[in-house]
Amino acid sequence: MLQLPKKLQPKQPLASPEESYEYCRQVTAKYSKTFYLGTLLMPKEKRSAIWAIYVWCRRTDELVDGPQAKLTTPETLDLWEQQLESVFAGQPIDDPDVALVDTLQRFPMDIQPFRDMIAGQRMDLYRNRYETFEELNLYCYRVAGTVGLMSSAVLGIDETYLNAPWYHHSVYIPEEEAVALGIANQLTNILRDVGEDRSRNRIYLPLEDLARFNYTEEDLFNGVIDDRWYNLMQFQIDRARQYYEDAERGIKALNPDGRWPVWSALMLYQGILDVIIKNNYDVFNRRAFVPTPNKMLYLPVAWLRAQVL
Template identity: 35%
Template sequence: MNPHDYCQDKAAKSGSSFYYSFLFLPPERRQAIIALYALCREVDDVVDECHDVQVAQTKLEWWRKEIGRTYGGQPTHPVGLALKDVIGRFNLPQEQLLEIIDGMEMDLTQTRYLDFKGLQLYCYRVASVVGLLAAEIFGYQDRQTLKYAHDLGMAFQLTNIIRDVGEDARRGRIYLPIEDLQRFNVPAKQIMDARHDDNFVQLMRFQAQRAQQYYDQAFAHLPPGDRKTQRPGLVMAAIYRTLLREIERDGFLVLDRRTSLTPIRKLWLAGSTWLRA
């Protein structure tokens, strides 16, 4: 299996909605975004699957060195080898790839966020930076598109947080800011115990409104001239906003279940959005 096939396999097996946004790209750009996505999956798996913090930190440090080897032309991992082929072609800054790893490492050392400002840094590192790198791969003429990519990444991560509240709580993490929990009178223990009530629904409705604001901001920033090249992001937005509406329609039943869209529905949203953009 060559490095790009390894990344393709990693992306396909993840079952992520992101994979559907890559399907219609030209081969060269699809290869690049899948290599970037495979890196994100590798470092995310370190955090989620390694229960010893020190071991996880050691593995993330290995990935930092692998990024350095990749930019030095001597990677050793299939993902590094795949990235070596594309980083120069698409002007992907080393510092941004390292910042993604910094974001993943936050999950090892921080399980609560006092306020939204603190959460914003986490979302920026694990999602907005990925959006900025993706914008380089997809191509743009107007630098205003980078503001679109930043805000869309924020919107995606906030949607993930809403969808995964219960799953994250079972891992000992609550991303909802403490100031928001206090505002809506939802103790952290209630989330850990998966107790759904009206206060929790109001809390989650507030989180959903915040995510929707970021979607709206992102679209407002996207220049018409870059709309076609940035279609993969619009595909992802269509899938994620549909998911968010499903969660809202179900009354935010996210503490003991994980709402998802069927592959057929994702494919339909991807195709129809691509054709309209």
């Protein structure tokens, strides 16, 4: 059995798996309404597993971006990684861990994407600027592309697709496409949250891109919206859309019960980019979100794509 430091002794008594999954459902529904809507299209066992993964990812993110983030140190993340190792060893430390331990038993997955996500939070501890897109892309992989890999283990691959003659000699698992979807979502988050991030002295837009359009950090902090900003934002939106397009190619390899929710989540999240444009690229004073009635309109289109693409 894994030996844990005193700071990581399991809480007693722990929640039951049912209680833990319900907690994860509530957290997902509260903090990620668009994502939650997509999960409701999944079979019960799979959506519960996705909620458990989401809550672990949210807790990881809040170590750096949450209410107590000022207290987070490298040692905090070291302890969190040790807690992760405990979970993968089947030893939950607190109530949300119970659901994740159960999920890992039902859907075995690699620990590395989880470790990579923690590495992404380490980047946020000491970085608030990214010079190049290459640097930002690594960050996006760690904090979001990893989610695609975690989710793929739950969604599963269509065995009939794998057994097709053209894949007879090599097993196709859409890992690159799963990562692309995570990166696309994170780039969308970055564009939506420019105004919020500047209040924390963070600029995630690559500085090389600001320079490309002759737009300065001072302009950003002053919320300047002009032709330079329009062009810079459209450049970023086009990049994000390319990642969404790359991700689409992998959906057909998923189990049939996973295609509709993934198409729905992709289209719903990509819709945020359309709202940014509709808001005249004003992400300083207006938060871009897809209204609920509009979300409903995406679902039948996503269903159709899941059947034919």
